[in-house]
Amino acid sequence: xxxxxSELFQPLxxxxxxxxxxxxxxxxxxxxxxxxxxxxxxxxxxxxxxxxLMALPLEQQAKVFGYLSLDRxxxxxxxxxxxxxxxxxTEMSADERADLFNFLDEDEQHRLFKSLARREREDxxxxxxxxxxxxxxxxxxxxxxxxxxxxxxxxxxxxxxxAPDKETIYQAFVVDQDHKLxxxxxxxxxxxxxxxxxxxxxxxxxxxxxRTDTPQEEVARLISRYDLIALPxxxxxxxxxxxxxxxxxxxxxxxxxxxxxxxxATVGKLEAGLRNSSPFSLYRSRVHWLVILVFANIFTGxxxxxxxxxxxxxLALLFFLPLLVASAGNAGAQSAxxxxxxIATGEVTAADWGRLLGKEFLVASAxxxxxxxxxxxxxxIRAGVDIATxxxxxxxxxxxxxxxxxxxxxxxLYKVGFDPATASTPLITTIADVCGVLxxxxxATAVLGLG
Amino acid sequence: xxxxxSELFQPLxxxxxxxxxxxxxxxxxxxxxxxxxxxxxxxxxxxxxxxxLMALPLEQQAKVFGYLSLDRxxxxxxxxxxxxxxxxxTEMSADERADLFNFLDEDEQHRLFKSLARREREDxxxxxxxxxxxxxxxxxxxxxxxxxxxxxxxxxxxxxxxAPDKETIYQAFVVDQDHKLxxxxxxxxxxxxxxxxxxxxxxxxxxxxxRTDTPQEEVARLISRYDLIALPxxxxxxxxxxxxxxxxxxxxxxxxxxxxxxxxATVGKLEAGLRNSSPFSLYRSRVHWLVILVFANIFTGxxxxxxxxxxxxxLALLFFLPLLVASAGNAGAQSAxxxxxxIATGEVTAADWGRLLGKEFLVASAxxxxxxxxxxxxxxIRAGVDIATxxxxxxxxxxxxxxxxxxxxxxxLYKVGFDPATASTPLITTIADVCGVLxxxxxATAVLGLG
Numbered sequence: 001x002x003x004x005x006s007e008l009f010q011p012l013x014x015x016x017x018x019x020x021x022x023x024x025x026x027x028x029x030x031x032x033x034x035x036x037x038x039x040x041x042x043x044x045x046x047x048x049x050x051x052x053l054m055a056l057p058l059e060q061q062a063k064v065f066g067y068l069s070l071d072r073x074x075x076x077x078x079x080x081x082x083x084x085x086x087x088x089x090t091e092m093s094a095d096e097r098a099d100l101f102n103f104l105d106e107d108e109q110h111r112l113f114k115s116l117a118r119r120e121r122e123d124x125x126x127x128x129x130x131x132x133x134x135x136x137x138x139x140x141x142x143x144x145x146x147x148x149x150x151x152x153x154x155x156x157x158x159x160x161x162x163a164p165d166k167e168t169i170y171q172a173f174v175v176d177q178d179h180k181l182x183x184x185x186x187x188x189x190x191x192x193x194x195x196x197x198x199x200x201x202x203x204x205x206x207x208x209x210x211r212t213d214t215p216q217e218e219v220a221r222l223i224s225r226y227d228l229i230a231l232p233x234x235x236x237x238x239x240x241x242x243x244x245x246x247x248x249x250x251x252x253x254x255x256x257x258x259x260x261x262x263x264x265a266t267v268g269k270l271e272a273g274l275r276n277s278s279p280f281s282l283y284r285s286r287v288h289w290l291v292i293l294v295f296a297n298i299f300t301g302x303x304x305x306x307x308x309x310x311x312x313x314x315l316a317l318l319f320f321l322p323l324l325v326a327s328a329g330n331a332g333a334q335s336a337x338x339x340x341x342x343i344a345t346g347e348v349t350a351a352d353w354g355r356l357l358g359k360e361f362l363v364a365s366a367x368x369x370x371x372x373x374x375x376x377x378x379x380x381i382r383a384g385v386d387i388a389t390x391x392x393x394x395x396x397x398x399x400x401x402x403x404x405x406x407x408x409x410x411x412x413l414y415k416v417g418f419d420p421a422t423a424s425t426p427l428i429t430t431i432a433d434v435c436g437v438l439x440x441x442x443x444a445t446a447v448l449g450l451g
Numbered sequence: 452x453x454x455x456x457s458e459l460f461q462p463l464x465x466x467x468x469x470x471x472x473x474x475x476x477x478x479x480x481x482x483x484x485x486x487x488x489x490x491x492x493x494x495x496x497x498x499x500x501x502x503x504l505m506a507l508p509l510e511q512q513a514k515v516f517g518y519l520s521l522d523r524x525x526x527x528x529x530x531x532x533x534x535x536x537x538x539x540x541t542e543m544s545a546d547e548r549a550d551l552f553n554f555l556d557e558d559e560q561h562r563l564f565k566s567l568a569r570r571e572r573e574d575x576x577x578x579x580x581x582x583x584x585x586x587x588x589x590x591x592x593x594x595x596x597x598x599x600x601x602x603x604x605x606x607x608x609x610x611x612x613x614a615p616d617k618e619t620i621y622q623a624f625v626v627d628q629d630h631k632l633x634x635x636x637x638x639x640x641x642x643x644x645x646x647x648x649x650x651x652x653x654x655x656x657x658x659x660x661x662r663t664d665t666p667q668e669e670v671a672r673l674i675s676r677y678d679l680i681a682l683p684x685x686x687x688x689x690x691x692x693x694x695x696x697x698x699x700x701x702x703x704x705x706x707x708x709x710x711x712x713x714x715x716a717t718v719g720k721l722e723a724g725l726r727n728s729s730p731f732s733l734y735r736s737r738v739h740w741l742v743i744l745v746f747a748n749i750f751t752g753x754x755x756x757x758x759x760x761x762x763x764x765x766l767a768l769l770f771f772l773p774l775l776v777a778s779a780g781n782a783g784a785q786s787a788x789x790x791x792x793x794i795a796t797g798e799v800t801a802a803d804w805g806r807l808l809g810k811e812f813l814v815a816s817a818x819x820x821x822x823x824x825x826x827x828x829x830x831x832i833r834a835g836v837d838i839a840t841x842x843x844x845x846x847x848x849x850x851x852x853x854x855x856x857x858x859x860x861x862x863x864l865y866k867v868g869f870d871p872a873t874a875s876t877p878l879i880t881t882i883a884d885v886c887g888v889l890x891x892x893x894x895a896t897a898v899l900g901l902g
Contacts, residue, residue: 170621192614275807304772
């Protein structure tokens, strides 16, 4: 484990082996829920994980269970008897319960549903209905709410009483009689205000909020940009229906960055991480683009074949081929990655493209000239002044063209509504390869002739 | 702007043009600090930004100023007169003040220092002394602290009184008489506890904490893993010296992900983002690896030159060259990216390498066979059964070797203490190119002979 030395778990393992519930509960009390979850996740023996989980006090048990991957939750649910399962899912936080529900097969969904009280059932039905990847799917219904017109004293009493069921009470949302969101007040402001004041007088208005269908990455971006503890989620009538808290936003941001990095190297979506994915799911996430690019590279091969006469006349040209096409691809990969990440973080917007293109033109020209200078000498020593000239001219052209393609492709994808991260390094490299081959041998044919 | 329509700023712009301080303050009250900062950041006219900033009420002014990039802060400081500057830097949060201080040149540092009261000077001197990229450099000294033995009632009174100066009061840290960290108590627990209880009875112990020299990405990882609002930072004597809050952790995580993505495409560290970087700083961040890789690619060229006789005898082999070396590079880029990201998120650790290598071997073999099948037919149609066989054998070998290199290189870099993200896609591609050329023409020479 990265954070916990496995030796630290020794007393806990002994307690589990002894089967003494009391000893297990005591030994586990010294651990954080995230660490216990990691222990269960990586326990070689499934029974051991289950035994540990079931020996935990209910509140801790629900917390640890919530930290487990959906895969592991899914494995454990059928092995937990009805009574303890009902207690566990009732204690779980509403958003994690809905995630689990959506991951189960129909029989287990039914069993989970049955074990809930009526209010939780309705809540679950609603939360589980939102499309994956939206604010609705990651929000929780356990938010702190205050009615407009309440006094600070009454609001504090209400928050104290309902605190155990709320995801956070540090930000409480003020609603009117139709449950429309009209403001928010922080616990910090509440405890420093005069108890007889009306909450409306100290609430913040003009709140940042999102809708249930707002993409989750946009939710994470809003929370990060405005340093929020919780972002309120409203439906089409401005009615408050949930909140997303900062800790869930952090998880979303991390998952989105991982997905973008993977996409940048043509790896598709993985349900689990690298460590826990099966060989088959890894194969499936990788094979798609690899095969597409095999066929795309046939164009590069065809380009070379087209210039076979020039090559046969000047075999020395081949020496510089990898270096030139690779340089075009590398420069293109740089500009594409800068663009993809800039768009993802919200730093770069559609309005910027003209200015960025101009800047890229400048930068790429300077890069091309530098690299041309670097190969000129090698070219001269190895193959004489003619080929050195061809190589240097080609270098400037391919770096420029590779960079411009790298910059424009993510932009175009973004404008037409595709994910800009599809402009992966291997895709850019492949396009740059084709262009590189055509430019190189065209320049060579023009300068050197066919022999 | 991504979040704010620029038309929304119209009343504000008019107020600024009119020069009416009162009107500016009123118009700006409807905006969030992050949006006002973005407006100032992108204002075409520097004076307009300065005028807006100075017209804001002090608390809002300090908040907006803190959201500005260090570059822009640095530009504005010399243009703010002594009196308002003193008020502004005194009101700024301690961590942002220290960041600004470290970014200024000596004269301006002196001016900023002079404008602070003695307590703030000492605090600044300490905060500014930590190395960039460590917990010390991003922590703030404005944390909520409670002495061991205090009652809940007294603690609440203390928190209420000191709230305006604290970064957060939602997590308060309990210290002994030597200011050693012994526990933490959340405001949630405090307001629901009996006022006469002693805080020690309800505080959490065995806290997750970090030291001043802990790398900032590790700090962000701890906050995310344990869903903390604030992580306490202690010195070598376990004395509490600061906290890092979740919002700063989000910024660090985003910046680290950006840096890793850029590194993955051989783009070096950029102080500003793509949008605000100068052409020269973009050039500097990109040229380094591009030139290195130009020279590395000479080996690939030399590999081709070495097999010139085989190539001259079978020019048809060239058709398949791009496709084979690209496939090796693409498969390698996939496995390298999976590893680099797995290590960065803490999902993959040193203990996993054997199991992951075995899994990679399986996955890469399956990928290689799939891709060999894909090219076999093309090879047969284009160049007959002999070359088709050579191409298919080569494909399996290069995909396998590319993938293994892609997996192992980040791991080796990590083990010897380098940043695994240095195993960039272009570097992997270059290594795979060399291997690909050597394998392809060796197999071809063995199967086909020299003609």
